[in-house]
C-alpha cells in the first residue's frame with residue numbers, strides 16, 4: 001500500500017479550546033499564588049485568614065472513633081491481651097500482620113511471640129479490629145507511620161502496645177457499641 | 182446388593198453395610214462425631230440421626246444396617262431439630278477456647294455448630310471445670326473440658342494399638358476422659374489420637390500452639406522413615422514444615438502413622454544443614470562453587486579409573502534417595518565400569534502394625550535399581566576391607582548410614598587409607614570430617630520422585646518446601662556428573678527419568694507417574710524383591 005499524506009484541518013472550535021486551556025492554566029496559577037501570598041502575609045502578621053494546620057507543631061484533634069493505625073491493647077499487668085488466635089492475620093486484606101504464637105504458663109495458655117504489622121502496607125481498614133474475638137487489636141488515633149527505611153515501617157509488638165485505659169474512652173468504646181459486644 | 186433410597190436418590194449398597202458409610206461414599210453428608218471408618222461402631226454421639234420410613238423414631242445411621250427398599254431422609258425438620266439438640270447439649274459444658282485451641286479451623290464441633298447449631302446459648306449455669314493442659318504422655322496433651330466423649334481415642338487404643346491407655350471415667354454428666362492410673366499414653370502411635378479426635382481435646386505437643394491450621398498448605402507425600410512407606414500429607418507454610426499427618430491408604434497404612442515418622446521432619450529445616458559444596462585443598466575444607474566441586478569429582482573418578490582400573494572405585498548408595506536418583510546413580514556407576522556398588526541400610530526394630538525394620542523409605546528401590554554388588558563386585562564390608570588394604574582408591578559415599586552399620590574400626594581404618602573420599606549428605610558427620618569433597622544433598626521434602634516400599638508398592642513424593650539457593654537435588658548432581666564424565670546432555674526431571682526406568686528395569690515395565698497416582702502402584706508379584 002502506497003503511503004498517503006492527509007492534511008488535517010482542525011476545526012475552529014478546537015483551536016479556540018487550546019487558547020481556553022492556556023487561560024485555565026493561568027487562572028490556576030493565579031489562585032495558587034493568591035493563596036500562597038495571602039497565607040504568607042497572614043503568617044507574618046500572625047493573623048491567619050485560611051485554615052492551615054502547621055504540622056508538625058500543630059496537630060488535629062481526631063474524633064474518638066477515628067480509624068488510624070491498629071494497635072495492641074495492653075492489659076494492666078503489662079501484657080498484651082492478644083492470644084495469637086490469628087484471626088486478624090487471616091482477615092487482613094493486605095496481609096500485613098505476621099504472628100507467631102507460643103505457649104505461656106498463664107491461664108490463657110498462648111500469647112504472640114512475634115506480632116508484627118507492616119504499616120507501609122496497612123490501609124487502616126479496621127478489618128483486623130472487627131475480626132478480633134478478644135478486643136485485643138483496635139484502631140488508634142495515630143496516623144504517623146513515616147520512617148527513614150522500609151524496615152522502620154515494620155512495627156513490632158512492643159511498638160504496638162498501648163495501655164488499655166488510654167483506649168477505653170476512644171476506640172474501644174465505639175468497638176463495643178458498633179460491634180454489639 | 183440391597184437398593185436403598187437416600188433423599189430421593191436410588192443407591193445400591195453393599196450387603197451388610199451400615200447406612201452412614203454408604204451415605205458418605207455417595208456424597209450425602211451426614212454429620213457424625215464418633216463414627217470412624219477404621220474403628221468399630223460406638224453410637225455414642227447421636228449426631229448421625231436420620232429418618233427412615235416406617236420407623237417410629239429417628240435412628241443413628243452409623244449403627245443401622247442397610248435393608249432392601251429402605252427409604253432414608255437426612256434433611257427433614259425432625260432430623261434438623263435433632264441435630265440442633267445434640268449440638269446444644271454438646272456445647273452446654275464446652276469452653277469458649279477456639280482462639281487458643283489448636284483444632285480451630287479443622288474442628289468438627291465448630292463446623293457442625295455453624296452448619297446445624299443455633300446461635301444462642303440458653304444456659305446460664307457456669308460451665309464444668311475440669312483439668313486443662315494435662316500431660317498424658319511424652320507426646321500428648323489432654324484438655325478434658327474440650328472432650329465431647331466420642332470415644333474415638335479410646336477405641337483406637339483398644340482396637341489398633343491394643344494398649345488400652347485411655348478410658349472414660351465416672352458416669353452421666355460427670356463422665357470425663359482420662360488415662361488409666363500409671364499408664365501414660367506412650368505407645369508408638371499415640372499422636373494418631375490427636376488426628377481422630379474431632380475436637381481439640383487431644384493435642385500433639387509437637388504442634389501445640391505452633392500455627393493456625395488455616396495457614397497450612399498441604400502436599401501429599403510418603404513418610405521417609407521406614408520401608409513401610411506410610412502415605413502422608415506434609416503441612417507446610419513459609420517454606421517450613423509444621424507437621425505431618427497420615428493420609429489414608431488401605432493397602433499401606435490404613436489411616437495411621439507412627440510417632441517417630443511423624444516427628445522426623447525437623448532435619449528438613451535444620452540450620453546446620455550442608456548447603457554448599459566443599460573441597461579439601463589444604464588441611465581444611467573450603468566452600469567452593471558447584472562446577473568446581475563436580476569438576477574435581479569427575480576428574481578424580483576418570484583419572485583413577487584410567488590409571489588404576491575401575492575396580493579401584495567404590496560407591497556406597499543411600500536408600501533415602503528416590504528411584505529416579507538411584508537410577509541415575511546406577512548410570513554413573515556403569516559409566517565408570519566398577520562393580521563395587523552397594524547400599525548401606527540401617528536395620529532396626531519393627532512391629533506388627535506399621536513400623537518395619539528397614540529404616541529407610543527406599544531400601545527396596547535401591548535393590549531394584551541395581552545398587553548392590555553384582556558378580557565380582559564388593560559389598561560394603563568388602564569395600565572397606567579393600568580400602569584398608571589400599572586397593573580402593575576412591576570411595577563415593579551417599580548418606581551417612583554406613584557410619585551406623587559398618588564396624589567403626591574397619592570404617593576408620595578404611596577411610597584413612599582411601600585416596601579420595603567423596604561424601605554426599607544432608608548433614609556434617611564423621612564422614613564429612615574425613616572427606617576430600619563434600620556435596621550437599623536435598624531431603625525428601627524438597628524432591629519429587631518415587632519410593633518403592635517393602636511390599637513392592639511404588640509411591641510418589643512431591644516437593645513440599647523449596648530448597649534454599651537453588652540447591653540441586655541428588656539426581657541433578659548425578660546428571661551433571663554424567664555430563665562431565667562422558668558424552669551427551671543429561672538432565673534430571675523425575676517424570677522423564679521414571680519413563681527411562683520403565684523401559685530399562687523389567688520389574689518396573691510400564692510405570693509412570695499417572696499409574697502410580699495418589700495411592701501407589703503395586704509391582705507385579707513376579708518382580709520379587711532381590712534381597
Ligand code: SF4
Pocket residue numbers: 070091092093094095096097117121122123124125126127128129
Ligand atoms: S487495618 Fe486493615 S490493612 Fe491494617 S492491619 Fe488491620 S486489617 Fe490489615
Ligand code: SF4
Pocket residue numbers: 081082083084085086087088089099128131132133134135136137280
Ligand atoms: S484477632 Fe485479636 S486475639 Fe487474635 S491474633 Fe489478632 S489481635 Fe490477637
Ligand code: SF4
Pocket residue numbers: 327328329330331332333334335358377378379380382383
Ligand atoms: S478426647 Fe477427643 S477422641 Fe477422645 S473421647 Fe474426647 S473428643 Fe473423643
Ligand code: SF4
Pocket residue numbers: 404405406407408409410411434437438439440441442443535536537
Ligand atoms: S511406620 Fe514407618 S512409614 Fe509409617 S509413619 Fe512410621 S516410620 Fe513412617
Ligand code: FES
Pocket residue numbers: 212213214215216223224225226227228229230241242243244
Ligand atoms: S456417628 Fe453415629 S452416633 Fe456418633
